[in-house]
Amino acid sequence: MDPRTIGVLGGGQLGRMLVEAASRLNIKVVILDTPPNAPAKQIQATQSHIHGDFKDPYKIRELAKTANVLTIEIEHVNAEILKTLMNENTIVIHPSPSTIKLIQNKFSQKTHLSKHKIPVVDFIDVPTKDDLSIAIEKFGYPLMLKSKTLAYDGRGNYLLRSEDEISNALESLGNFSIPLYAERWTSFAKELAVMVVRRANGEVKSYPVVETVQKENICHLVFVPAQINGVISEKAKTIAEEAIQTLEGAGVFGVEMFLMNDGHIYVNEIAPRPHNSGHYTIEACETSQYENHIRCILDLPLGSTALKVPAAAMINILGKSNDLQETLRPCAESLSIPGATIHLYGKQDCRKGRKMGHITVVSDSISQLFSRIKPILEIVNENEH
Numbered sequence: 123m124d125p126r127t128i129g130v131l132g133g134g135q136l137g138r139m140l141v142e143a144a145s146r147l148n149i150k151v152v153i154l155d156t157p158p159n160a161p162a163k164q165i166q167a168t169q170s171h172i173h174g175d176f177k178d179p180y181k182i183r184e185l186a187k188t189a190n191v192l193t194i195e196i197e198h199v200n201a202e203i204l205k206t207l208m209n210e211n212t213i214v215i216h217p218s219p220s221t222i223k224l225i226q227n228k229f230s231q232k233t234h235l236s237k238h239k240i241p242v243v244d245f246i247d248v249p250t251k252d253d254l255s256i257a258i259e260k261f262g263y264p265l266m267l268k269s270k271t272l273a274y275d276g277r278g279n280y281l282l283r284s285e286d287e288i289s290n291a292l293e294s295l296g297n298f299s300i301p302l303y304a305e306r307w308t309s310f311a312k313e314l315a316v317m318v319v320r321r322a323n324g325e326v327k328s329y330p331v332v333e334t335v336q337k338e339n340i341c342h343l344v345f346v347p348a349q350i351n352g353v354i355s356e357k358a359k360t361i362a363e364e365a366i367q368t369l370e371g372a373g374v375f376g377v378e379m380f381l382m383n384d385g386h387i388y389v390n391e392i393a394p395r396p397h398n399s400g401h402y403t404i405e406a407c408e409t410s411q412y413e414n415h416i417r418c419i420l421d422l423p424l425g426s427t428a429l430k431v432p433a434a435a436m437i438n439i440l441g442k443s444n445d446l447q448e449t450l451r452p453c454a455e456s457l458s459i460p461g462a463t464i465h466l467y468g469k470q471d472c473r474k475g476r477k478m479g480h481i482t483v484v485s486d487s488i489s490q491l492f493s494r495i496k497p498i499l500e501i502v503n504e505n506e507h
C-alpha cells in the first residue's frame with residue numbers, strides 16, 4: 123500500500139490502535155517506548171521496535187533512522203530533538219515539533235489560543251505563592267490550579283476550594299517544581315470534544331461533536347451525537363477547526379471544550395494526536411481517527427469523518443484496583459450487549475484509575491444507545507461514592 127515506515131514516539135493504547143490501523147494497510151510501524159511489551163509493540167510483534175525513552179535524544183535519532191515519517195501518540199516527548207531533526211531535513215515529522223512544544227505547556231497553549239481569538243477561560247500565571255493570592259483575588263474560589271507541563275488524566279490539576287487547602291494543593295502539585303498557572307472555575311453545562319484532521323496543505327475535516335463525561339478529572343464516557351442543537355454543534359465545530367488552523371503540521375487533533383448554559387463555548391485544551399474522545403470512530407465512523415492520522419502524516423487523501431451509525435458511546439475501563447478480573451467485569455457484561463465492541467490494551471499491571479481498555483457501543487438511536495450502555499455503566503459505577 124505504502125512502502126514508508128512510520129516511527130511513533132510512545133507505545134501506549136493510542137499507539138496500539140494506530141498500529142492496528144496501519145497493519146490493515148500493510149504499513150510498517152516502529153514504536154519507541156521503554157517497556158519491551160508496551161501495548162503498541164504487541165500489535166506488530168514481528169517488527170523490531172526500539173526499547174527506550176521517548177525523551178532520549180539518542181533513541182529518537184535511532185527511531186528516525188528506521189523510519190520515513192515520525193509521529194507521536196503522547197505529547198510529553200523531547201520536542202527539542204524533533205526540532206533539530208526537522209532542521210536537518212532528513213525526516214518528515216507530524217505534527218510539527220513547534221506544535222508539540224507549544225501544546226506541551228498548557229499555559230503557552232492557552233496564551234497562543236487567546237492571542238488567536240479562540241475563546242478560553244480566564245487564566246493567569248502563578249510562578250510563586252504570592253501570585254496564587256493574586257489569582258484567588260481575581261477569580262475567587264473554587265479555583266483550578268494546574269501544572270503547566272506533564273499533565274494527563276487530571277494529574278496536575280487541583281481544585282482549590284478554600285484557603286485551608288492552599289498548602290495541600292501546592293504540595294500535591296510539587297511546590298513549583300513543575301510550573302503552575304490558575305484558571306477560573308467554569309460551571310459548564312456539558313463538556314464537548316471535536317476531533318479535527320488536518321493535512322500538511324491545510325485541508326481540515328472534523329468528526330461529529332461528541333459529549334464527554336469526566337469523573338474526578340478523567341474521561342469516563344463519550345457519546346455521539348452530542349445532545350445539543352444544530353447551532354451550538356456548528357459553533358463547536360467551527361471553533362475547533364479554527365483552533366487547529368492556528369497550529370502547524372498534519373495529523374489528527376483532539377479539541378476539548380466547555381459548553382456553558384448560555385451557549386458560550388471555551389476551548390479547554392488541545393491534544394496533538396489521536397484522543398480518547400475519538401476511540402468511538404473505529405466502529406462508528408467511515409474512517410477512524412487512527413487511519414485518518416496515518417493518511418494525514420503520509421499525505422494521502424483524507425477519509426470520510428461521517429458517522430455510519432446513528433449513535434455511539436465509548437466507556438473507558440479504568441482499573442478498579444489491582445485486580446484485573448474485577449476491572450474487566452463490564453467487558454464480560456458487554457459480551458451479551460448488541461453493538462458492543464471490547465478493546466483491551468494488553469497492559470500487564472492493573473492499577474486503580476489506569477486506562478486498561480474501553481468498550482464502544484453502536485446503536486440505531488440515542489435512546490436505544492442509553493439502554494444498551496446502562497448495564498455496563500452500572501457495573502462500572504459499582505462501589506463508587
Ligand code: ATP
Pocket residue numbers: 243266268273274275276277278279305306307308309313336339340378390391
Ligand atoms: P487530559 O487527560 O484530557 O489531558 P488533563 O490532565 O490535561 O486531562 P484537563 O483537561 O485540564 O486535564 O482537565 C481535566 C478535567 O477537569 C476537564 O475535562 C474538566 O472536567 C475539568 N476542568 C479542567 N479545567 C477546568 C476549569 N477551568 N473549570 C472547571 N472544570 C475544569
Ligand code: MG
Pocket residue numbers: 273274275391
Ligand atoms: Mg491534557
Ligand code: MG
Pocket residue numbers: 378390391
Ligand atoms: Mg483534558
